[in-house]
Amino acid sequence: MKVVIIGGGIAGLSIGIFLRRSNFEIIICERELATPNRGNAFLMHSEGVRILKELTYGGFTNNTFPGSIIDRFSLRRPDDSEVIFQKMEPWQCIKRKEIIEYLDSFSPDHLIKYDRNFSHFEYKDGKAIAAVFLNGEKEYGDLFIGADGGLSKVREELFGKTDFTPTEVKEVLGLLQDKDICDRYRGQLTKFQHRSKGLSFGFIPATEDKLVWYSQYDVRINDLTDALNPRSLRKFCKELLSEFPPIVQEIIEKETYQNAYIWNTRDFDLLPSFHKSNVVLIGDAAHLSLPFTSAGTTNALVDANTLINCMLNEKDLEQAFSKFYELRATEIKEQIELGRNLKKDFLNPLNKTDDDLIVPLIKKQQNLVSKLGSDRTIHVLYYTDPICSTCWAIQPQLRKLQLEYDESVKIEYKMGGLLPSWDNFDRRGIKSPADVAEHWEKVCEFYQMPINQNIWLEDPLPSSYPPSIAFKAAQLQDTDLAVMFLRRIREMVFLEKKNIIKKEFLFKAAFEVGLDAARLMRDLEGKAQLLFREDLILSDALEIDELPTLIFTNKEGLQSSIKGYVEYENLEEIIHKLEPNLTKRSYDNSPEYLFKIFPTITTKEFAFMRSEKDVESRKILEDLYSKELITRFESFAGNIWKSNFEKLNA
Incomplete structure (x- = not known):
């Protein structure tokens, strides 16, 4: 079968490479006099990067891929004030010329014909048999692919004049x-x-x-x-x-x-189909989104990859093209609608507050464990504090609870206000920072969770209220990311001796877990303070006098609570008391899975979740570290291990 591709840009070259790899005869017809390299640079989503690596037979690797990785976004106002500062799923910023020339190198010169500006098709029995070009040349073929961009003449021949939206x-x-x-x-x-x-x-x-x-x-x-x-x-x-x-x-x-x-900039409505008979459209020729979505180049590669898979897996071209449309149309329609909504917001900026701005490059992270939150049968009100050492000590139990019961147990985090200030403070014999240092040392020794008490001797926190309010600010954005934020600031204070009352550390922690750090700083001074006060009012009403406190409630309203350090068996006992028929879920305890769910893990947590002795876990972790599958932060009180699996598997 001979395939004639009309358009020698990214979409045309990509589908050409895929087709040649599958032993199709191809010819690429480009309207320019030489390899087209108009356009400066573009952003490419990770899916596009993956396809491009596959497309070029491994010619691009993580170390040789052109361009720059872009993994953070800063939105500012003309006065230079920052509105959003957030981590992005990595995108690649690539010069268009580099990609076009590289893809072009995979197509021998005799397969690319230049100065072929499409005019029309010649037909026989309802099928196109030749593409005719303005220079008088013809190219006969069995299948024709229109990849000639947003102003596609092939699309116009198939569906008539394109009704573009006005350029606003x-x-x-x-x-x-x-x-x-x-x-x-x-x-x-x-x-x-x-x-x-x-x-x-x-x-x-x-x-x-x-x-x-x-x-x-x-x-x-x-x-x-x-x-x-x-x-x-x-x-x-x-x-x-x-x-x-x-x-x-x-x-x-x-x-x-x-x-x-x-x-x-302009776009057009989703076409009723991407093909007619033996002519099919891909890339901007098939669909055009406004630039606010940054989707064009990735779409071209996804189209090429999807089309070749349909052609290889369906029994005939008609079914292949119909399947291609089925697989791509919904996502394309969503992108068109998103682009139009973003344009509307752009043209009417006063209709959106800073907190309501949409950043299409940033996707909400999902809890990898939770699946059916609406079916959870037990609610846990968990009163805690960022500097509560006993709350840190029960992290292994809470993490195992998440692995085994997260589909049935929902934990709601509340702040308990452990340390308002040191003025007249006296709580169970602790009256000064030096007392906290001594207490932390004992907690570390007894529970084997790493704690560096020296922060209380070198840079003591005057209060736990600011990091507690920061947690409430994180909850305003995303409850799952807020829990990750709480974990991160605890690592900072318990292991890294960072004074988490300081905004620079709160900002850093927010960014690291995927929150909008700029918004968190705004909410820290506003909405979050009210939410924190509400937590304290409820704490007084519930007579919370010890942290941690966990109050379990089933759907019938029956309650049971635990205060202070608790063994895992006691947690399970309460769960089964409230819901006797509840069964726990078995889970994969392999290192790769555990580090996928929890990006940072202490030795104690790793051993507890794997139900093995600390010494056995330590050997496994050291072996993973030697293979660079994990990294570690070393502390005299113990180590914390950070996953490197995802980076190495990319």
Whole structure:
């Protein structure tokens, strides 16, 4: 079977490589006179990276893949105040020229025909038999793939004139060579967005010394009316972005504008099909999303990968193309709708508060253990505190409880306000930081959970209220990530001797677990304080006088509670008392699974979850460490181990 591919961009080259690998005869027809390399750079999702690595027979590895990994996002206002600072699922910022040239190298010269601008098809018995080009050439084939971009002539031939949405937002794009700026902002997508009008500026380091920058603007605000040339574009950008901070002024001043251009952004509704007879569309020819979603390049690769799998697995082309549409249409429709909603928000920025802004590059992390939360039969009200050493000591029990009973037991975290201040403080003989140091040393020795008590001698916390309020701020964003945040600040204070009253550590912990650190800092001064007071009021009403306190309640309202340190058997006893027929779940206790669920684990926790002696667990952990599958933070009181499985398996 001969396949004629119309379009030699990323979509066309990718499907061509896949087809050749599967022994199809192919020819790629490109309208340009040489390899097309328009466009500066783009963001590619991890799924696109995976497909590209597979596509090139392992030609790209983690060490040789072009471009830069982008794993954090900063959204700021023109006054340089930060609205969002959050970890991203890693994306790759790649120069378009590098990818096109690399993909082109996998297609021999005789398989790519240039200067072939599509005109129309010739048909026989309702099927296309040849593609005709404006230069008079024809290419006969059995199957035709339209990969000729957003202005696709193939799509127009199949479905008629495309009804594009009007261009309400335009985008200026440029590529600046500047190693200093790239070094300062390595790994970060930085975006400045106006608070009251549709205007933004963003930039991303694409290589060691080149950054791609863009400015999106509402055409009602301003537009370039002069002829498009470097001088007029420079003048336009300086006027448009005059309110923006020094780093923006630095970029637009250094830019030469020789390769900068303006993109008229638009899209069209989902097509009723991606094919007619023996002609099928992929990439932007099949579907076009607005740039707010950053989905275009990844979509081209996913389309190519999906189409070849359908062609190989379905019994005929008609079924293959129908399956291709079935697999892709829902996601594409969602992306189109998302792009339009984001454009609406962009054009009407005052309709959204800072907390309501949507960042499509950031996906909500999911609890890997929980499945059917609505079916949980037991509710646990857990009163705790970030600096409560006994709460730290029962972490092994709570983690095993999550593994065995998380489908049936829901834990709700409340803050108990352990240390308001040291003024007139006297709690079970503890009156000063030195007393806490002595107490922590005893807890560490008795329960074998690593605790470095020296923080109370070197940099004692004046109160546990600020980190408690920070936890409530984390809960405002995501209850699962809030638990991870609480775990992280506990590691900081119990092992790393970090004074978690300091905002720099709270900010760092929030970012590390995937929270929006900038929002947490805002909520710390506002909403979270009210929530913390509500926890304390409820604590007084429930007469909570010891931490930890766990209050178990079943669906009938029957309750049972535990105070202080508790053995795992006692937790199970209460659960079965409230729900006699409840059965626990068996779980995979392999190191890889445990570290997937819990990215950091102490030796005591690892041994407890595996039901083995500490000495046996220590040997396993040291072996994993020697193989670089985990890393460790060493403390004189004990180690904590951090997963490296995911990075090594990427």
